[in-house]
Amino acid sequence: MNKKKKNILELTEEFTDEEKKAFYKAIYSRRDVRSHFTSRIIKDDVIARILNAAHHAPSVGFSQPWNFILIKNITTKKKIKDSFEEEKNRSSKLVEEPKRSKYLSFKLEGILESPVNLCVTYDPSKFGPFVIGRSSIPEAGLYSVCCAIQNLWLAARTEGVGLGWVSILSNDILKEVLELPEHVVPIAYLCLGYVDEFAQKPDLETAGWLPRLDLKEVVYFEKWQDTKNVEWNQIQEMIKENLDYA
């Protein structure tokens, strides 16, 4: 049996306990990385594996509406960094002291320090205009792109590559700098690079900006805000305590 066929057959098998544990390690150790980037080059085969994981995300009507623009040109990066600075300054005026100073003290991007930047875009025209599942909920196309981004993020983590999503940016500037056509939407601007550590907790949790919610605070039963439905009482007991990392 050739390798490809063997790999495809393995895909239909159940996960062993060890495999599950490895998967949950990726889920719980993934971080949004803004510092700790090293200058170590990301090899092309690593980048290719990360992109291939993204490309195997689910997409509405199998429309695969994503594109990935790899960026290392310093002039491009500097233009994006300027946009970040401008937007950060602008948004800081929306929050009162003492939070404003705290916000301004955070390191929120690694555009210049990370060796690879990556813009992920949404092209609604791909395989259109009729895409199965996109007529009733047109936003479903961009939801697919976000699923690809999460695949990419988790794959980067397993490869030891840190990733930070910079959303303090002007999409108009991004479109101009990357020469995106009018109908294409930039969804994410990501900074990728090896890091000297993955933090144990999200930076904003460690800094005391916001707490991690308990699982029981985000789960409802049968309808909005129902937390006591008797048909679901066992799972209510189970999620009262925060679950240990899997």
Add this chain to the structure above:
Amino acid sequence: MNKKKKNILELTEEFTDEEKKAFYKAIYSRRDVRSHFTSRIIKDDVIARILNAAHHAPSVGFSQPWNFILIKNITTKKKIKDSFEEEKNRSSKLVEEPKRSKYLSFKLEGILESPVNLCVTYDPSKFGPFVIGRSSIPEAGLYSVCCAIQNLWLAARTEGVGLGWVSILSNDILKEVLELPEHVVPIAYLCLGYVDEFAQKPDLETAGWLPRLDLKEVVYFEKWQDTKNVEWNQIQEMIKENLDYA
């Protein structure tokens, strides 16, 4: 060392080759499941692990803007199923024959057959109004919810639980049936259950509806549609051939 502390320390370690392989198995074997559901009950601890994986997704400004509404009530499910039928019929009029008949022949949901339905919602008011990273790109909040959905989907796969995303639905009906407040947005309606098989390929690929794009067709360098940038020629060679499943 107690178990929790040990688990947290392990999160900062590199991934072994075996762990990477297990992770990529989840990426490549995840399917959008609309049939093959069995009546086997999903145990509460499995549901809790899947939800906890979703809750550990990245979120803009650590806002955790998601909620998860678990549904098994048959009256609720039937109302959602009715909405699906109506929207499917309506959208079929947007596509010409012979594609219309093919579209109408597809099985596109498993609302009644799957033991658990799950609506994932976005609450922009959570921890607001100022959320770090959401001022310049307000959509970043719903992108976070989509990342949670992809975590959930992959976790379900590793647990052997199939998941199908139904986007042929009226969000107005969903809001009414689940009693969502005006400001809360339903992002996904998901069907979960054990399945007697995970297909080797996406159903719409197998049916010849659309082909899987080659990776090289979705990757650009430095700007939109640049596929030949000399600074990136090695990776261009690498992704010319489709990568084998990892």
